[in-house]
Amino acid sequence: MNEKNRKYAHEAMDIVEHAALKIGSRLPGTDGEIKLHEYMGEKLREIGIEPQTEEFAVSPRSSIGGLSYAGWSGVIISILAIFAISFNATGLWYALGALGLITIVWLVMSCFFYKTWFDMFFPQEISRNTLGVLEPEDGKYDYTIILSGHTDTSWTWRHSEHAYKYKDTKPVMGLIATYGKVGFGAVCFFVIALFSVFMAIVNICGFAGADWVKTMLASNAWNNIMFAMNFVPIVTAFGCLFVVMWGDPNPRNASRGAMDNATGIGLSYAVIKYFKENPDKMPKNCRIIDANIGSEEAGLRGSMHFAQEHRFDDMTKNAWNINIDSVADKEYFEVVVKDDWQGVRFDTDMEKMFKDTFNEMGIESKTNGCIHNPVGGCDSTPMTRAGIKSVTFAAQNPMLTWYYHTWRDMPQRFEEDTVGLGFDVVLSVIDKIAKFQEENGYNGPQKK
Numbered sequence: 001m002n003e004k005n006r007k008y009a010h011e012a013m014d015i016v017e018h019a020a021l022k023i024g025s026r027l028p029g030t031d032g033e034i035k036l037h038e039y040m041g042e043k044l045r046e047i048g049i050e051p052q053t054e055e056f057a058v059s060p061r062s063s064i065g066g067l068s069y070a071g072w073s074g075v076i077i078s079i080l081a082i083f084a085i086s087f088n089a090t091g092l093w094y095a096l097g098a099l100g101l102i103t104i105v106w107l108v109m110s111c112f113f114y115k116t117w118f119d120m121f122f123p124q125e126i127s128r129n130t131l132g133v134l135e136p137e138d139g140k141y142d143y144t145i146i147l148s149g150h151t152d153t154s155w156t157w158r159h160s161e162h163a164y165k166y167k168d169t170k171p172v173m174g175l176i177a178t179y180g181k182v183g184f185g186a187v188c189f190f191v192i193a194l195f196s197v198f199m200a201i202v203n204i205c206g207f208a209g210a211d212w213v214k215t216m217l218a219s220n221a222w223n224n225i226m227f228a229m230n231f232v233p234i235v236t237a238f239g240c241l242f243v244v245m246w247g248d249p250n251p252r253n254a255s256r257g258a259m260d261n262a263t264g265i266g267l268s269y270a271v272i273k274y275f276k277e278n279p280d281k282m283p284k285n286c287r288i289i290d291a292n293i294g295s296e297e298a299g300l301r302g303s304m305h306f307a308q309e310h311r312f313d314d315m316t317k318n319a320w321n322i323n324i325d326s327v328a329d330k331e332y333f334e335v336v337v338k339d340d341w342q343g344v345r346f347d348t349d350m351e352k353m354f355k356d357t358f359n360e361m362g363i364e365s366k367t368n369g370c371i372h373n374p375v376g377g378c379d380s381t382p383m384t385r386a387g388i389k390s391v392t393f394a395a396q397n398p399m400l401t402w403y404y405h406t407w408r409d410m411p412q413r414f415e416e417d418t419v420g421l422g423f424d425v426v427l428s429v430i431d432k433i434a435k436f437q438e439e440n441g442y443n444g445p446q447k448k
Helices: 003-023 031-046 064-087 090-112 158-166 171-207 211-217 220-228 232-244 258-277 301-309 348-361 380-385 416-440
Strands: 052-058 125-134 143-150 286-293 319-327 333-339 370-373 389-395
Touching: 003 031, 003 258, 003 416, 031 125, 031 258, 031 286, 052 301, 064 090, 064 171, 064 232, 090 171, 125 258, 125 301, 143 258, 143 301, 143 416, 158 171, 171 211, 171 232, 258 286, 258 319, 258 416, 286 301, 301 380, 319 380, 319 416, 333 348, 333 380, 333 416, 348 389, 348 416, 380 389, 389 416
Parallel strands: 143 286, 143 319, 319 389, 333 370
Antiparallel strands: 052 125, 125 286, 333 389
């Protein structure tokens, strides 16, 4: 890292340590998350920026936070399926089919695609975004750079945390154990849920006298399937317990969020403080916003609120978003260019800026400086959908490691120099954005 910027790296690391060690877990909408927002508001006031607070409702358990519900649904269906098979209980299959179908739709739409359709059925909390706005001294600007990080942390993922015992001796075994249990549990749930839906359809069509049902029920293959199903629900009930165990419901055991994502909060603040203290370094005609975004772990609800709240004002016009999410693993500097599950490709101009910066700084990465987000989503997705040029910057091992979304995500695990190098990267990208603006004079085409 650039030693001239050491004080700002130290500033960012101080925020990381305060968030993880003094505040601790910060689940969406909880007092811990609000405490970090209040702390960052005070930090902004210290440098002469009055924070703007935007509150919104969030249902933390309606998305990934409620994955254990899918596990319980699978356990219930498995146990009752044993009775439905043993007693040929047609009416019970209707109920199990309905439960399986509802759970699948909720799981896919809320937990995979982050839709808000089911939020109304879950308990709500109040979360918030806290914004710090730094305008040029003359108050005139042509474009906006939004530096964002999320304040909340995740429930501990037990399977990842259990891999800790292998971290020094057999790290591969930890990954196998984690992915193996998750994969087995997911397969078990979908097998029993889809089978219950199928049995409900068979009974409905059989009642209507469908010929294909009569043919199927008279076949040897069907007899073999039903014989196997005397035992399969026992296996699926056991497997679904791995889904139940996925997220530890105890908030005291939730992630401390040093890497994910106090680093993003700390770096965003350090950058705006740098420009506040060095106005001569401020990009020409540029406004910079430090956006402390809430409830990312509850399905990107904070960034969704930001995009919705500012869709008609100039905060989203000719705007660039550097979303900083987890800068701690020095061997994995990367730009996230797409959320695969969300189907959103991020800005290619910014992607090139980050890759060029990595090359200029001689940063070598095991991910070659670029990844897709294979599961879930990040705050760049709502920003991109709102027309903001956005990518996510990270330095994080993309595998399900023992510290990812666990209470072991602590600041002692990584170095200030790694966070400081992240600070240097962000400053360099801001310089490239400024050059782009000066050369083009407008937002420029979205390249595909």
